[in-house]
Structure formats: C-alpha cells, structure tokens
Amino acid sequence: MTPVPDKSTTADRAAELLRLHRDPELLTVVNVWDVVSARAVAATPGTTALATASHSIAATFGYDDGEQIPVDLMLEMVGRIVADSELPVTADLEGGYGDAVETVRRAIGLGVVGANIEDQMKPLNEAAGQVEAIMRVAEQEGVDFVLNARTDAFVLGGDRDPADVLADAVERGRAFLDAGAPAVFVPARLDEEQVTTLVDAFGPQRLTCIGIPGMPSLARLEELGVARVSYGPMPQRVALTALQELVEEIHRGGGVPATMRTLN
Secondary structure, X not given: OOOOOOHHHHHHHHHHHHHHHHXXXXXXXXXXXXXXXXXXXXXXXXXXXXEEOHHHHHHHOOOOOOOOOOHHHHHHHHHHHHHHOOOOEEEEOOOOOOOHHHHHHHHHHOOOOEEEEEOOOOOHHXXXXXXXXXXXXXXXXXXXXXXXXXXXOOOOOOOOOHHHHHHHHHHHHHHHHHOOOOEEEXXXXXXXXXXXXXXXXXXXXXXXEEXXXXXXXXXXXXXXXXXXXXXXXXXXXXXXXXXXXXXXXXXXXXXXXXXXXXXX
C-alpha cells in the first residue's frame, strides 16, 4: 500500500510548486512514468519538481492513451512516484477518468500537489465549472493546488482556421483562470506570435507550453513570460529510442556504451 503523506508536507510542496510557476524563471518539468524514471530525473541537478505523463504510465501497463488505463492503476503509480520523492509532484490526470473532482481529491490524498486536467472541448460553462469545483476541493483539502487547466483547442482543432483556434484557446484559458486555475496548458506547436497572444491574454507566468520540436527556445519562452514547459510522452520515447539503439548496437556485435550511468 502506498503510504499517505502528512497533510502539512503536501501543503508545503503545493506552495513550493505554485512558487515555481510564479517565478519569472521558466519551470521545466521532464515527465516521468515510474519510480526509476522519477529517480533519474530527480537526481539530475536543476530539477525542482516532477510531472507524470499519463500517456507514458498507460503505455508502461500496456494501455493506449485516452483514459484506457483504470484510474486506480494510474493513481497507484502516481502515488508510488510521490512516495519515493521529496520534490513536489504534479500529475497528468487526462480528463479526470469520468469524475475529475473525485480523481483530484484522491490524488491530493496521495500527496499530489498539481495536475493537468483536459477540457476535451466540453461546453465552456461545463469546463469552467469543473475547474471551479476542483479548486474548491483543493481548498477543502488545505492545499494551494496547482491546477494546470488544459484546453484542447489546438489538439482537437482539426483543419479549422488557426486564428479561430487561438481565439478559442484565449477564451477558454481566461475562463479557467477566472474559475481559479493558477495556470493554463495549451499543448500545441505554437509560434512566438501565438505564445505572445496567450501570455498577453492570461498574464505572465500563467501559460504552460509543451516542449516539442518547432517551439521557440526555452530562453525565448522565458522572456515572453511563459510559466512552465513540460514534455508529455517525449521523455519515455527518448528512453525507448536509446533502448532500441542499444539493441541495434548489440545486434551489430557491439555492447553497452561506456557512457552508461548507474541511477537506480
């Protein structure tokens, strides 16, 4: 059974995670999917917080992304990561697995101090109401919970005019901030002009981006006032690429690289 953290410890870690988002220095979180990946990231100098990746945890257990993994199994792994680290942990909880408010309540009970929750482009009043309800639960639990309210405006935008998609992201993000969310996550390959529009709409240190090829540099995102950059399933894909490259090297008659590190 995953140990339940002390409430004061959870509150302290939540306050620290919120401070990291509010600091003008860009917060980068390289997403993890199990205890050993969390240990490797946490042991790397410069790491100040951990973030789980729902896609990667689901893949670890053989499930597709998109809330196919049972919520109990997702929370079990998240709880193991929290219990193994002294750093604040924010969890990717997809759309909430059918009951976002209860899922967040359970996550807080495990010591999770922030979360991504997708809006899945639900009607705006419904999505904003969900944000408000989550923040109310966090207040009841005594935690300055860092809800990274995600809008899927771009993810589900299809072939719509990018200007209209951006306008949707602005409208929905503002509504989520008004409902109490500390940050808004807009996953997409954004250009500098789009990032500037979102930061102007939300305010500095309120926008979270995803670090994918084609995005402005981290230094430039910091200059523009972005709060945080996370990496979703990419770290696991990088790790699995390294594993396949090792297999290919062994098949060629080689061996383990001399640069290998002992991390666990």
